[in-house]
Amino acid sequence: xxxxxxxxxxxxxxxxxxxxxxxxxxxxxxxxxxxxxxxxxxxxxxxxxxxxxxxxxxxxxxxxxxxxxxxxxxxxxxxxxxxxxxxxxxxxxxxxxxxxxxxxxxxxxxxxxxxxxxxxxxxxxxxxxxxxxxxxxxxxxxxxxxxxxxxxxxxxxxxxxxxxxxxxxxxxxxxxxxxxxxxxxxxxxxxxxxxxxxxxxxxxxxxxxxxxxxxxxxxxxxxxxxxxxxxxxxxxxxxxxxxxxxxxxxxxxxxxxxxxxxxxxxxxxxxxxxxxxxxxxxxxxxxxxxxxxxxxxxxxxxxxxxxxxxxxxxxxxxxxxxxxxxxxxxxxxxxxxxxxxxxxxxxxxxxxxxxxxxxxxxxxxxxxxxxxxxxxxxxxxxxxxxxxxxxxxxxxxxxxxxxxxxxxxxxxxxxxxxxxxxxx
Amino acid sequence: xxxxxxxxxxxxxxxxxxxxxxxxxxxxxxxxxxxxxxxxxxxxxxxxxxxxxxxxxxxxxxxxxxxxxxxxxxxxxxxxxxxxxxxxxxxxxxxxxxxxxxxxxxxxxxxxxxxxxxxxxxxxxxxxxxxxxxxxxxxxxxxxxxxxxxxxxxxxxxxxxxxxxxxxxxxxxxxxxxxxxxxxxxxxxxxxxxxxxxxxxxxxxxxxxxxxxxxxxxxxxxxxxxxxxxxxxxxxxxxxxxxxxxxxxxxxxxxxxxxxxxxxxxxxxxxxxxxxxxxxxxxxxxxxxxxxxxxxxxxxxxxxxxxxxxxxxxxxxxxxxxxxxxxxxxxxxxxxxxxxxxxxxxxxxxxxxxxxxxxxxxxxxxxxxxxxxxxxxxxxxxxxxxxxxxxxxxxxxxxxxxxxxxxxxxxxxxxxxxxxxxxxxxxxxxxxxxxxxxxxxxxxxxxxxxxxxxxxxxxxxxxxxxxxxxxxxxxxxxxxxxxxxxxxxxxxxxxxxxxxxxxxxxxxxxxxxxxxxxxxxxxxxxxxx
Numbered sequence: 001x002x003x004x005x006x007x008x009x010x011x012x013x014x015x016x017x018x019x020x021x022x023x024x025x026x027x028x029x030x031x032x033x034x035x036x037x038x039x040x041x042x043x044x045x046x047x048x049x050x051x052x053x054x055x056x057x058x059x060x061x062x063x064x065x066x067x068x069x070x071x072x073x074x075x076x077x078x079x080x081x082x083x084x085x086x087x088x089x090x091x092x093x094x095x096x097x098x099x100x101x102x103x104x105x106x107x108x109x110x111x112x113x114x115x116x117x118x119x120x121x122x123x124x125x126x127x128x129x130x131x132x133x134x135x136x137x138x139x140x141x142x143x144x145x146x147x148x149x150x151x152x153x154x155x156x157x158x159x160x161x162x163x164x165x166x167x168x169x170x171x172x173x174x175x176x177x178x179x180x181x182x183x184x185x186x187x188x189x190x191x192x193x194x195x196x197x198x199x200x201x202x203x204x205x206x207x208x209x210x211x212x213x214x215x216x217x218x219x220x221x222x223x224x225x226x227x228x229x230x231x232x233x234x235x236x237x238x239x240x241x242x243x244x245x246x247x248x249x250x251x252x253x254x255x256x257x258x259x260x261x262x263x264x265x266x267x268x269x270x271x272x273x274x275x276x277x278x279x280x281x282x283x284x285x286x287x288x289x290x291x292x293x294x295x296x297x298x299x300x301x302x303x304x305x306x307x308x309x310x311x312x313x314x315x316x317x318x319x320x321x322x323x324x325x326x327x328x329x330x331x332x333x334x335x336x337x338x339x340x341x342x343x344x345x346x347x348x349x350x351x352x353x354x355x356x357x358x359x360x361x362x363x364x365x366x367x368x369x370x371x372x373x374x375x376x377x378x379x380x381x382x383x384x385x386x387x388x389x390x391x392x393x394x395x396x397x398x399x400x401x402x403x404x405x406x407x408x409x410x411x412x413x414x415x416x417x418x419x420x421x422x423x424x
Numbered sequence: 425x426x427x428x429x430x431x432x433x434x435x436x437x438x439x440x441x442x443x444x445x446x447x448x449x450x451x452x453x454x455x456x457x458x459x460x461x462x463x464x465x466x467x468x469x470x471x472x473x474x475x476x477x478x479x480x481x482x483x484x485x486x487x488x489x490x491x492x493x494x495x496x497x498x499x500x501x502x503x504x505x506x507x508x509x510x511x512x513x514x515x516x517x518x519x520x521x522x523x524x525x526x527x528x529x530x531x532x533x534x535x536x537x538x539x540x541x542x543x544x545x546x547x548x549x550x551x552x553x554x555x556x557x558x559x560x561x562x563x564x565x566x567x568x569x570x571x572x573x574x575x576x577x578x579x580x581x582x583x584x585x586x587x588x589x590x591x592x593x594x595x596x597x598x599x600x601x602x603x604x605x606x607x608x609x610x611x612x613x614x615x616x617x618x619x620x621x622x623x624x625x626x627x628x629x630x631x632x633x634x635x636x637x638x639x640x641x642x643x644x645x646x647x648x649x650x651x652x653x654x655x656x657x658x659x660x661x662x663x664x665x666x667x668x669x670x671x672x673x674x675x676x677x678x679x680x681x682x683x684x685x686x687x688x689x690x691x692x693x694x695x696x697x698x699x700x701x702x703x704x705x706x707x708x709x710x711x712x713x714x715x716x717x718x719x720x721x722x723x724x725x726x727x728x729x730x731x732x733x734x735x736x737x738x739x740x741x742x743x744x745x746x747x748x749x750x751x752x753x754x755x756x757x758x759x760x761x762x763x764x765x766x767x768x769x770x771x772x773x774x775x776x777x778x779x780x781x782x783x784x785x786x787x788x789x790x791x792x793x794x795x796x797x798x799x800x801x802x803x804x805x806x807x808x809x810x811x812x813x814x815x816x817x818x819x820x821x822x823x824x825x826x827x828x829x830x831x832x833x834x835x836x837x838x839x840x841x842x843x844x845x846x847x848x849x850x851x852x853x854x855x856x857x858x859x860x861x862x863x864x865x866x867x868x869x870x871x872x873x874x875x876x877x878x879x880x881x882x883x884x885x886x887x888x889x890x891x892x893x894x895x896x897x898x899x900x901x902x903x904x905x906x907x908x909x910x911x912x913x914x915x916x917x918x919x920x921x922x923x924x925x926x927x928x929x930x931x932x933x934x935x936x937x938x939x940x941x942x943x944x945x946x947x948x949x950x951x952x953x
Binding site for chain 1: 847871
């Protein structure tokens with residue numbers, strides 16, 4: 001089978017980092033450790049596992065961080081190399097209860113998938129994202145499908161999944177809608193985790209895929225008093241508005257927007273501008289995850305307010321004085337599982353299916369690329385906002401193109417793991 | 425030789441290019457043959473002896489007022505209010521006419537043994553003046569005599585302790601003004617009547633009022649029903665102020681009104697070409713124009729702004745009248761029209777105008793996009809009596825760089841209004857209903873208005889309302905040479921050149937439109953028949 005494989009290769013990882021710093025996000029892929037390879041089909045890890053043939057697989061911000069060599073070293077021990085990325089996937093199931101059906105994958109590799117019984121407290125409580133055993137059990141370490149060498153990932157023509165990870169896709173769902181379920185689930189979990197009271201003033205920083213999904217989830221699942229989105233690019237601003245933001249401002253305008261919204265006073269900078277607010281919004285959902293976005297969050301959240309990191313942060317530099325002095329809560333929101341809803345516990349993914357359908361999130365899928373054009377795909381994803389796009393996906397639906405060598409495929413060379421790679 | 429009256433030039437093949445303001449610069453444009461250019465009258469000769477004329481006006485009041493000296497007595501409370509930084513434009517060479525008038529008033533007060541005197545800058549919702557600005561308006565002697573003792577105040581429309589509600593007009597309008605002014609034994613208001621909008625009952629009813637009072641006439645409906653607000657007899661803005669002014673008088677406030685008019689001698693000699701008719705430019709004028717233009721082109725924007733804002737106009741006094749408000753104002757208008765009125769026959773399809781670097785609300789500051797709109801569509805469009813210069817459904821073409829720039833100290837709420845409100849809607853009624861109250865009562869804006877040098881939070885909305893009549897009347901507004909994003913945010917069209925703008929205009933008014941250019945400087949008022 002054909003796959004984009006990411007190897008542990010420190011020099012190339014470093015080269016990717018340098019390239020991304022010098023030339024911009026997405027540029028690391030040309031020199032980094034990702035390669036299009038032919039590999040043998042993966043072994044079934046154990047009972048309950050099935051094969052999945054991906055149809056569409058998204059490129060997410062965490063993937064880009066990995067390809068650019070920007071991801072945190074924190075992940076080193078909870079991934080296993082070589083891995084095949086791709087955790088936003090819709091594919092055809094081969095075997096098991098869903099044999100022959102389309103499914104999306106809930107990628108966390110928790111206790112059940114790892115054959116661990118009794119499960120850890122997180123998994124037992126339905127909080128798969130809080131699994132304490134992601135480096136244990138009969139699988140190699142890997143927090144999710146797409147980061148574990150034993151499972152493969154969506155950027156391929158085949159991978160394996162535990163049946164507990166699979167969610168059948170309704171027949172009336174397009175593949176594009178289905179591939180949006182996983183990012184929508186992240187947004188659903190983040191919004192549910194915040195326990196937003198009606199009338200709260202919420203500011204969403206960033207309007208990429210996750211930011212837009214968060215806006216849609218906020219509108220669908222709670223009743224924020226006012227919802228302000230900070231979006232950089234025109235398409236993002238239009239979509240943010242369409243998906244339910246009351247107000248959409250550009251980066252740099254967030255302090256003024258939050259001040260107006262909250263009626264706060266402000267401390268002035270030397271040029272008469274706003275240095276920071278004395279009050280602010282009740283909740284900031286940081287869907288960027290950078291030092292700048294964290295600082296911006298501190299700038300606009302009120303004393304006693306909350307900041308939720310939804311976008312995957314790496315190593316960030318932050319002045320935590322306001323966190324201390326203003327008693328701000330800072331928390332993360334990762335993955336999915338089960339959510340406490342007024343009607344009772346609900347599966348995050350089921351809520352996500354509803355969100356995708358209700359908000360028509362399939363419209364966020366902007367471009368599809370075959371695996372062979374992965375460099376273009378990654379470049380597009382890295383510049384998505386600027387290019388008027390949101391979600392870029394790999395498209396494996398033309399079965400012939402991905403499975404066999406064609407005239408566009410370069411000669412292969414064997415490697416020590418028994419796989420064959422395309423020569424660079 | 426007496427100054428020549430204003431006139432309307434019809435452009436022919438021999439007409440030289442027309443000078444058009446473009447912010448902190450100019451452009452020379454060859455207008456299409458057949459276009460009209462409206463030139464204001466030449467500057468009137470100043471009064472031979474200004475100080476004597478002022479004293480004469482104080483001693484010989486108009487209307488049913490007694491001479492000022494007869495109104496002054498020992499032990500009385502005297503308050504002298506005066507127009508703020510928004511007048512005149514550009515700021516005039518010292519001595520400022522306010523200084524001349526106030527010195528004369530204070531001499532009389534001193535002669536009469538009046539020792540409880542307070543000066544108040546009538547800011548309405550404008551920004552506070554800095555000490556140098558106050559010193560410039562009042563002169564060193566007055567400033568030093570009052571400011572160090574806390575007797576030089578600036579009206580604070582957000583200070584409930586120093587406001588007094590005098591009642592309601594028969595239209596239900598709140599009348600709330602400065603308490604010190606209202607409770608004085610005599611209030612003297614010193615005006616500089618640069619345009620026909622200024623003065624009359626508007627001086628006190630607006631300049632010393634609170635938001636609660638101002639909102640009754642500074643609103644979309646009033647602006648749409650002011651045709652124009654430069655013509656008090658057809659201006660809802662003025663009707664409301666007149667009702668309030670009469671109520672102020674009925675409630676016992678004794679007012680002695682002083683109004684002054686200036687000639688249109690607006691620029692110093694080195695910029696003299698600006699106020700000459702182009703075909704009369706001397707060799708020196710041409711050289712000055714070329715040197716100035718090329719220097720400005722090479723100069724950083726901030727530097728050219730500083731240079732222009734340092735210009736002091738050689739304005740001089742052409743009349744001064746004092747006494748009862750309405751009689752005084754009638755005389756003022758006659759004198760103002762003598763300087764500014766130009767007869768224009770018939771309307772035009774396309775009205776063009778070049779906007780200068782300065783308007784009433786950006787003295788020593790930045791002309792932000794909202795102020796560009798206000799100056800063009802509020803002030804210049806309304807410089808008419810009778811009918812607008814441009815026909816209904818016509819087009820206004822504005823020349824101005826319209827930078828997306830704001831002064832965060834002077835115009836903090838303007839930034840928010842531009843970024844957050846105009847991004848959503850330019851509809852005035854929607855803005856008024858949805859945003860006005862929150863902008864007017866925002867505690868940060870209130871804080872900055874009271875303690876810093878910021879215009880009131882609601883001011884950008886008012887400046888937007890100022891455009892209401894024009895926007896209701898016009899088919900399109902085109903800005904030549906403006907920042908495209910800023911122009912788009914205002915809801916206007918952008919054009920790179922005048923020729924492009926005229927082509928765009930033809931989409932609205934048809935082929936071969938009639939074109940009229942409002943030639944400013946000098947300041948004029950078109951009497952359109």
